[in-house]
Amino acid sequence: MDYATQMDAARKGIITNEMAAVAHKEHVEVSTLRDLVAAGKVVIPANKNHASLDPCGIGQGLKTKINVNLGVSNDCCDMEAELEKVRRAIELRADAIMDLSCYGKTAEFRRRLIDVSPAAVGTVPVYDAVNLFDKELEEISAEEFLAVVEQHAKDGVDFMTIHAGLNMEAAARFEKNKRLTNIVSRGGSLLYAWMKLNNRENPFYEYYDGLLDICRSYDVTLSLGDACRPGSLMDATDAAQVQELIVLGELTKAAWEKDVQVMIEGPGHMALNEILPNMLLEKKLCHGAPFYVLGPLVTDIAPGYDHITSAIGGAIAAAAGADFLCYVTPAEHLRLPTLDDMKEGIIASRIAAHAADIAKGIPGARMWDDAMSTARRNLDWERMFELAIDPEKARLYRVESQPEEKDTCTMCGKMCAVKNMNKIINGIII
Missing domain, CATH: 3.20.20.540 (Radical SAM ThiC family, central domain)
Structure with a gap:
C-alpha cells in the first residue's frame, strides 16, 4: 500500500477502493470526492x-x-x-x-x-x-x-x-x-x-x-x-x-x-x-x-x-x-x-x-419522496409500503384497520379525496 490514510491517498491523487465505493453510492464524481477528502471536508472512516x-x-x-x-x-x-x-x-x-x-x-x-x-x-x-x-x-x-x-x-x-x-x-x-x-x-x-x-x-x-x-x-x-x-x-x-x-x-x-x-x-x-x-x-x-x-x-x-x-x-x-x-x-x-x-x-x-x-439538495434525496407521492396518487398500497422508511410499521397499521373499500383507508373511506379526484380527472362521475 503506497499511502497511509484515505487523506494521504487523496493528497497524492490516488483514488482508493473506498473512495470509488462511496462515490458510487453518493452519485458524485470520484475526483470531486477525492478532492474533498484531501481538503478534510469529507472523511471515510476505514480502518x-x-x-x-x-x-x-x-x-x-x-x-x-x-x-x-x-x-x-x-x-x-x-x-x-x-x-x-x-x-x-x-x-x-x-x-x-x-x-x-x-x-x-x-x-x-x-x-x-x-x-x-x-x-x-x-x-x-x-x-x-x-x-x-x-x-x-x-x-x-x-x-x-x-x-x-x-x-x-x-x-x-x-x-x-x-x-x-x-x-x-x-x-x-x-x-x-x-x-x-x-x-x-x-x-x-x-x-x-x-x-x-x-x-x-x-x-x-x-x-x-x-x-x-x-x-x-x-x-x-x-x-x-x-x-x-x-x-x-x-x-x-x-x-x-x-x-x-x-x-x-x-x-x-x-x-x-x-x-x-x-x-x-x-x-x-x-x-x-x-x-x-x-x-x-x-x-x-x-x-x-x-x-x-x-x-x-x-x-x-x-x-x-x-x-x-x-x-x-x-x-x-x-x-x-x-x-x-x-x-x-x-x-x-x-x-x-x-x-x-x-x-x-x-x-x-x-x-x-x-x-x-x-x-x-443532495443528489437523489427528493426522488424518494416523489416516488412515494406518485404511489399515493395511484393508491398503490404495496408500493407505498416498499418506499416507507419503516415498511413494517406501515403494513401493521394498514392490517389493523381494514377499510370497506380496499383501495382507500379507514380515515376517509368513500370520501377519499385521492380516489375521487382520480375519477373526476379521468371523466368518471362519482
Missing part, C-alpha cells in the same frame, strides 16, 4: 483492519449519516442482547455503530462487533481504559490511555471519540463560568476528574502527536469529542463550549498535517434559534471539518420522547451544515435502550437526516 467494512463517506455534499450507540454496562451486561441490537441496527440501515461498552469483556464484544458490522465502528477508548485496568482512575497513566487507543486501532475500530480539546485552559474556562449541568459528557467528565486528581494536563492533549501516530498507522478517523457540550438549554453556546471548540480547530489542523482524518463532535442541548449559529461557528473554527452532532435536543422537558426533540434539532442542524447525526432514543436520560427503543431512535434520526438532505 485497515476492518475486513467486513462497507465504507461510507461523511461530510460536504454527501447524504447525512446516522450513528447508533450501544454496548454493555455494569447494570446491563448481556453481550448477546447487544449483538442482536447490532444486527437490527444494520437491518435498519445505520451508517455507523459506536460501541460504548464500559464493563466486562469489552474487547470480546468489540471484536465480535467489528467482525459482523459492514457499518463503520466507533469507540471511546477512555471508557475501556477505566474498565480494563484494575486501578483507580487517577492511577491510570498517560501511556496506558494511549495503549488502549492502539489496541482499539489494532482491532479494526474505524473512528474514535477522543476528548483532546479539554485541556487545562478549557478546564479553567469551565471553572470560571459556572454551568447548570456542569460536564455531561461521560468521557469528558472522566478526563476532567483525572486532570484534577493528578494536577496534570489532559493526556490526549499532552501526547497528541503520539495519538496521531496511532491513527495514521491504522487509518483511524479522529472524532474530536466535545467534553463541554451543553447538557441543558441553559449551558448552550457558553464560554466553555466555545473555548473547547477553538482548541478542537487547532487540533484539527495538527491532525491534517499528519494526514489523519478528523470530524468534530458537537452539541448537545440547545434552543432552536441557536442551532444555525452553532453550525456556522463549528465550520468556521474547525476549517470545514465534518460535524457530528448529538441531537441537538431542543427542549429539556421530554424524557421518554427525546428521540423527537433530537430529530427536530438534528434536521435543523443537518440542513445548516451538520454531516453526521448521533441517534437519540426514547430512553435517553432514563435507561439503556431496548431493541424497540433503538428502532425508534434510528427511524427518527433517519427521518431527520433525510429531511435535511432534501433541504441541502
Whole structure:
C-alpha cells in the first residue's frame, strides 16, 4: 500500500477502493470526492483492519449519516442482547455503530462487533481504559490511555471519540463560568476528574502527536469529542463550549498535517434559534471539518420522547451544515435502550437526516419522496409500503384497520379525496 490514510491517498491523487465505493453510492464524481477528502471536508472512516467494512463517506455534499450507540454496562451486561441490537441496527440501515461498552469483556464484544458490522465502528477508548485496568482512575497513566487507543486501532475500530480539546485552559474556562449541568459528557467528565486528581494536563492533549501516530498507522478517523457540550438549554453556546471548540480547530489542523482524518463532535442541548449559529461557528473554527452532532435536543422537558426533540434539532442542524447525526432514543436520560427503543431512535434520526438532505439538495434525496407521492396518487398500497422508511410499521397499521373499500383507508373511506379526484380527472362521475 503506497499511502497511509484515505487523506494521504487523496493528497497524492490516488483514488482508493473506498473512495470509488462511496462515490458510487453518493452519485458524485470520484475526483470531486477525492478532492474533498484531501481538503478534510469529507472523511471515510476505514480502518485497515476492518475486513467486513462497507465504507461510507461523511461530510460536504454527501447524504447525512446516522450513528447508533450501544454496548454493555455494569447494570446491563448481556453481550448477546447487544449483538442482536447490532444486527437490527444494520437491518435498519445505520451508517455507523459506536460501541460504548464500559464493563466486562469489552474487547470480546468489540471484536465480535467489528467482525459482523459492514457499518463503520466507533469507540471511546477512555471508557475501556477505566474498565480494563484494575486501578483507580487517577492511577491510570498517560501511556496506558494511549495503549488502549492502539489496541482499539489494532482491532479494526474505524473512528474514535477522543476528548483532546479539554485541556487545562478549557478546564479553567469551565471553572470560571459556572454551568447548570456542569460536564455531561461521560468521557469528558472522566478526563476532567483525572486532570484534577493528578494536577496534570489532559493526556490526549499532552501526547497528541503520539495519538496521531496511532491513527495514521491504522487509518483511524479522529472524532474530536466535545467534553463541554451543553447538557441543558441553559449551558448552550457558553464560554466553555466555545473555548473547547477553538482548541478542537487547532487540533484539527495538527491532525491534517499528519494526514489523519478528523470530524468534530458537537452539541448537545440547545434552543432552536441557536442551532444555525452553532453550525456556522463549528465550520468556521474547525476549517470545514465534518460535524457530528448529538441531537441537538431542543427542549429539556421530554424524557421518554427525546428521540423527537433530537430529530427536530438534528434536521435543523443537518440542513445548516451538520454531516453526521448521533441517534437519540426514547430512553435517553432514563435507561439503556431496548431493541424497540433503538428502532425508534434510528427511524427518527433517519427521518431527520433525510429531511435535511432534501433541504441541502443532495443528489437523489427528493426522488424518494416523489416516488412515494406518485404511489399515493395511484393508491398503490404495496408500493407505498416498499418506499416507507419503516415498511413494517406501515403494513401493521394498514392490517389493523381494514377499510370497506380496499383501495382507500379507514380515515376517509368513500370520501377519499385521492380516489375521487382520480375519477373526476379521468371523466368518471362519482
